[in-house]
Amino acid sequence: MTAATLARQSADETPDPDTGKLGMWVFLASELLFFGGLFIAYLYGRTHFPAGWAAGSRRTDVVLGTVNTALLLTSSAAVALAVACEDDDRRRRWTARLLALTAGLGAVFLVLKGVEWHAEWHEHLVPGPAFALPVAGAQQFFALYFVMTGLHGVHMIFGVGALGGLALGRARERPWAGARQIEVAALYWHFVDAIWIFLYPLLYLVDRHG
Amino acid sequence: MTAALPASYLDDGLTLRSWLTTTDHKRVAILYAIAITAFFFVGGAAATLIRLELATPQGDLVSHDAYNKLFTAHGVIMVWLFLIPSIPSVLGNFLLPLMLGARDLAFPRLNLLSWYLYVAGGLVTLEALLLGGVDTGWTFYTPYSTMFSNSYVVLTLVGVFITGFSSILTGLNFIVTIHTLRPPAMGWFKLPLFAWALYATSLILVLATPVLAITTLLVAAERLFQIGIFDPAFGGDPLLFQHLFWFYSHPAVYIMVLPAMGVVSEIIPCFARRPVYGYASMAYAILAIASVGFLVWGHHMFVSGQSLAASMTFSLLSFIVAIPSAIKVFNWTATLYKGAIRFDAPMLYALGFVGLFTIGGLTGLFLASLALDVHLTDTYFVVAHFHYIMVGGSVMAYFGGLHFWWPKATGRMYPEIWARIAAVLVFAGFNLTFFPQFLLGVEGMPRRYHTYPPQFQVLNLFSSTGAGVLAIGYLMPLAYFAWSLLRGAPAGDNPFEAKGLEWQARSPPPTHNFDAAPVVPDRVYDYTAEEREPEPESAP
Numbered sequence: 001m002t003a004a005t006l007a008r009q010s011a012d013e014t015p016d017p018d019t020g021k022l023g024m025w026v027f028l029a030s031e032l033l034f035f036g037g038l039f040i041a042y043l044y045g046r047t048h049f050p051a052g053w054a055a056g057s058r059r060t061d062v063v064l065g066t067v068n069t070a071l072l073l074t075s076s077a078a079v080a081l082a083v084a085c086e087d088d089d090r091r092r093r094w095t096a097r098l099l100a101l102t103a104g105l106g107a108v109f110l111v112l113k114g115v116e117w118h119a120e121w122h123e124h125l126v127p128g129p130a131f132a133l134p135v136a137g138a139q140q141f142f143a144l145y146f147v148m149t150g151l152h153g154v155h156m157i158f159g160v161g162a163l164g165g166l167a168l169g170r171a172r173e174r175p176w177a178g179a180r181q182i183e184v185a186a187l188y189w190h191f192v193d194a195i196w197i198f199l200y201p202l203l204y205l206v207d208r209h210g
Numbered sequence: 211m212t213a214a215l216p217a218s219y220l221d222d223g224l225t226l227r228s229w230l231t232t233t234d235h236k237r238v239a240i241l242y243a244i245a246i247t248a249f250f251f252v253g254g255a256a257a258t259l260i261r262l263e264l265a266t267p268q269g270d271l272v273s274h275d276a277y278n279k280l281f282t283a284h285g286v287i288m289v290w291l292f293l294i295p296s297i298p299s300v301l302g303n304f305l306l307p308l309m310l311g312a313r314d315l316a317f318p319r320l321n322l323l324s325w326y327l328y329v330a331g332g333l334v335t336l337e338a339l340l341l342g343g344v345d346t347g348w349t350f351y352t353p354y355s356t357m358f359s360n361s362y363v364v365l366t367l368v369g370v371f372i373t374g375f376s377s378i379l380t381g382l383n384f385i386v387t388i389h390t391l392r393p394p395a396m397g398w399f400k401l402p403l404f405a406w407a408l409y410a411t412s413l414i415l416v417l418a419t420p421v422l423a424i425t426t427l428l429v430a431a432e433r434l435f436q437i438g439i440f441d442p443a444f445g446g447d448p449l450l451f452q453h454l455f456w457f458y459s460h461p462a463v464y465i466m467v468l469p470a471m472g473v474v475s476e477i478i479p480c481f482a483r484r485p486v487y488g489y490a491s492m493a494y495a496i497l498a499i500a501s502v503g504f505l506v507w508g509h510h511m512f513v514s515g516q517s518l519a520a521s522m523t524f525s526l527l528s529f530i531v532a533i534p535s536a537i538k539v540f541n542w543t544a545t546l547y548k549g550a551i552r553f554d555a556p557m558l559y560a561l562g563f564v565g566l567f568t569i570g571g572l573t574g575l576f577l578a579s580l581a582l583d584v585h586l587t588d589t590y591f592v593v594a595h596f597h598y599i600m601v602g603g604s605v606m607a608y609f610g611g612l613h614f615w616w617p618k619a620t621g622r623m624y625p626e627i628w629a630r631i632a633a634v635l636v637f638a639g640f641n642l643t644f645f646p647q648f649l650l651g652v653e654g655m656p657r658r659y660h661t662y663p664p665q666f667q668v669l670n671l672f673s674s675t676g677a678g679v680l681a682i683g684y685l686m687p688l689a690y691f692a693w694s695l696l697r698g699a700p701a702g703d704n705p706f707e708a709k710g711l712e713w714q715a716r717s718p719p720p721t722h723n724f725d726a727a728p729v730v731p732d733r734v735y736d737y738t739a740e741e742r743e744p745e746p747e748s749a750p
Contacts, residue, residue, distance in 0.1 A: 016390045019316050026382045026416055034420035037454050041428065041439055044450050127437045136445060143437030147428070 020184045028191045031155075035195055038148050042202060045140045052137020057206035059125055059133065060145065061116050065204040068109050069196065075105035076193040079163065079186045086179045095182065099167035102189065106160040113153055117146075145203050152199060155192045163189060215725060218621065218718040233318035234721055236619070239304035241325050246296055247688075249332060253287035254684065256280045261643075261677040264670050269661045277660035278345035279361065285348030286366060287339075290373050291332045293604055294462060297469035298415075299328070299380055301611045302408045304619060306384060308712035308719065309402050311728040312391040315383050324379040331373030338362035338369060347658065349459070352440035352451040356432040364433055367426040374419045374426075377465075381415030384408050395730040399490060402710055402734065406493045407472025410500035414461045414468075418504070422458035425451065449514055456507035464503040466600055467567070468496060470607030471538055474560045477614050478542050480708040481557035482549030485735040488541045495534035495541075502531050512583045521580055528578035535571050539564060554706070555629035559610030562637045566602025570595060573648065588658070591651025594644045602640055609636065609687065616691065617705050621718040622698030628690045636683035642676025709736050 046053045082098035085091040120142075124132035127143045162185045169177030216222075219236045223229070229237060259280050263271040272280065303321065307314050315321050338344060344366045346355040355363050388409050392401070401409075428439050429451070438444030440451040479486050486492060508516060508524030542564050551557070573595040577583050586592060613633075616624050646669040655666050662670065704713040714728040 019386060019390050022389055023317060023320075023382055023386045026385050027378075030378050030382070030416045030420045032420075033417050034424050037421045037424035037428070037457075040454065041450060044447060045439075048447075049445070127435060140438050140445060143431070143435070143439060147431060151427075 017180060020180055021187065024184045024187045028187065031191060035148075035151070038144065038151070039198075039202075042144055042148070045137060045144060046206070049135075049137020049140060052133075052135045052139075053141050054207035055133055055135040056138040056141030056145070057204065057208070059120075059123070060204050061119065062204050062208065064112050064116050065200060068112050069200045071105050071109045071112075072193045072196050075102045075109075076190055078102040078105065079189050083179075083183050083186050086182055096167050096171040099163050099170060099182065103160045103164035103167060106156055106163065106189075110153060110156055110160065113149065113156075117149075148199055148203065152192065152195055155195070159185075159189050159192050215716070216720045216722070218716065219721045220620075220718050222721045231322075233314070233322050235303050235307050235314050235318065235321060236719065236721075238321050238325050239300050239302075240619075242295060242299040242303060242328070245325075245329055245332065246292055246300060249287050249291040250296075250684075252336070253284050253292055254681065256284035256287070258677065258681060260284060261674040263660050264662070265674040267662050267664045267667050267670075272660065274660050275345065278347075278658070279343035281658060282344045282347050283339050286335060286344070286370070288600075289348055289462070289466075290370055291328075291335065293466045293600055294377060295328060295373075295380070296466075296608050297473060297604065297611065298384070298408060298411055298465075299324075301473065301608070301615065302384065302404075302411075302469060303380075305615065305712055306387060306405060306408060307391070308618075308715055308723055309405055309710055310387070310391050310396065311393045311711045311714075311724065311730065312387070313723050316386040316390055317383050320379050321383055324376040324383070327372055327376035327379070331369045331371070331376060333369075334372060335366055335369030338365035341365070349455060350426075350429060351455075352429065352432070352446075352448045353442065356429055356436075356441050357443065364430045367430050371423055371426045374423045377415045377419045381412035381419075384412040385416065388412075393728075393730055399493065400730070400734045401493075402472075403475035403486060403489070403492055403496070404469075404472035406496050407468045407475070410496045411465050411468045414465050414500055414503070418458045418461040418465075421454060422462075425454040425458070428454075449511070449516065452511050452514055453507070456510045457504075460507040460510065461500075461503050463596070463599065464500055466604045468500060470563060470567075470604045471496065473607040473611040473614075474542065474563050476708075476710065477556045477560040477610055478545050478564075479735045479737050480614075480706050481552045481554055481560070482546050483551075483737045484545050484547070484549040485733065485737055486541065487544035487547070488537070489734065491537055492541055495537045498534040499531060502527060502534070506531060509578050509583075512580055513587045525578050525580050529575065532571060532575055535567075539568055539571075553630070554613075555624070555626060555633050556610045556614035556706075558630060558633035558637070559606050559613065562633065562640075563603055563606040563610065566598050566606060566637075566640065570598030570602055573598065586651055588656055589651035590647040590655045590657055593657050594647035594651060597644045597647075602644070606636065606640075609633070612687070612691075614706070615712075616694070617701030618712060618715075618717050618719070620695060620698070621701055621716075622694050623701045623705060624687075624694045624698060625690050628686060632683050632686040632690075635679055635686070639676050639679030639681075639683050643673050643680055644676070646670070646672040646676075709734075 078098050079102040082095050082102065085094040085098060120126065124130050125142050126146065127139045131139050131142070133139070133142075166177050166182055166185055170182065219234055222234075223232070229241065232238065232241075259272065260277070263269065263277060263280075269277070303315070339362075341362050344359070344361045344363055346359050346361070346363060350363065350367070388401070388405060431437055432440050432446070436444055438446045440446045440448055442448060475486055475492060506524055506528045508520055509528045512521050512525075553561075573591070577586060577592065577595060613624060613629055616622075650666055650669050650673075653666070655662055701717050703715070703717050705717075706713075709731065711728045711730065715724050
């Protein structure tokens, strides 16, 4: 045992501040592959049914989709500011408010998304026997549209819950709502935002560009 | 030494509640071991019925419908509820923090959550089985699974989906643990190879499992709403399903076998008293298998009608996986050279692994060859091949690991002579079961039928007899491990004089793992053959 070295016992020290962040990054890598399967299915459908994809995309509500994109981008900026404020003693009082703003914008996004789904249901755009568009492939487009935006919506619900909870916890100075937790939640929120940045052009703008 | 030491993790709370709410990685490992053992024997019961049916050419034991459900149940349970979690979640959970000299995993509560997810997924799957079962095969090929099957496809998929999240959380936990809780003195190339194997396995768990999750989601949606993603009748593409499914399920083979390689890399140096030959190449080979393993899924689809260019690429990449695999086999063999070899039960399992994995791997090359694969697709050759990898490989190593670390986990020795007999029975029974299936496959017997032409009966009888021997070999440890818990001789902290950090803890370890901070040696696998003469009577 020449030059033997003592090992570290994690319990004897404060946990590595990067542990939670690394965990979230690994989780997001996994999430990326989760959505990846859908993107592959999308690629297959779009190359096989370009007309159906164009016809389907034309029936999406591009105004609400664009408003939602703006809301999400703003919310990402807000959560980034929240993380920055938490790092700065003079601006720390803004953290909770910015977190609440982020969660609020996310909630508005979900409400608008619900309005869209509601309208699409009434326009018979939900795949099934009464589907409204006769073009081959349009039904596949809307099937993927609902699965992709639905899955994204589920992620949004978790995010709004987490950020809303952190906003409350931070306002009351709870120990579980510290800088590290906020940063980890912000990472997740940015990911959900980034997924939408891809969903928006892929679903709303197929036949509207160029 | 007179001061009372803190209680071991087994004595630290004796109520059921203290177990079900534990965040101690060792207790979670024990919880996993109990649940996994239960599922192993359920899956084994299905296999027993399959082999009984195939003892005669006629379908005289079960109907063809029941037979379909039996092999599906066997596949689903053994793959998702036994093989994938077995070594990582039982041995990995128990050992990884100990091997790193840490107190626990990076996220102890997440670890407990992953056990609950596993149990929930397992119970949902079992529920589908009890309601009437599934008849699609464990591969759930579309459009049969989405359109035609009248069985509990969606419920089973829900079970698989939930179990998948358990896998992802375990993988996440291991990756972060290895990054953040290594002792400062333990650089990446002083990690035990078991930890390297868990790291590579975790990468696959985290990156492949989500693709399976989304695929099961799409199959369920297609079955419920007929949305036309996979079903050609609605404009979908069944090949898309196969691509997505095998993108997960081929790397899943490496989820099963990489941890097994890690276990064997711990056992062989200990019982040969030699450092692992070519340590760095062993670590790189693990990473190479894990990464190239992501790019070979198309070799399951040579006869599916995918393009020849794709098939040739996948064939070439599959051959490339053989290179790091062979490096590992050669290095284990070279580790034995000039060693002071002892044939204790763990070593018997480990050596069995090396031999059977080699056969399984080489027959994989037969199947990776395009022309030969056309002849062998969906025959018993394929069944024999993957059982050599999964049972001959993973299960042998799992049993080897259970015996090797049993004294550490329980503080007691298992009965060596019974354990050696069981190991030999498992090896003999396994070969008797599955080697004839290579021959059956070459002669053209297709898989997944419950009847067969009479000329195949002799080989099938060999196979069914072997399955009986194998079953005895698997049941014996259940009995003598139970005996050992009550009557086994006290093991001491390091009965095998092994060098890993886990052996510096007490047996069984206290909840906080180490009474004094463990010492990281200068060299990993610091064994020397001179320190112990081989026992003269040890060769069986």
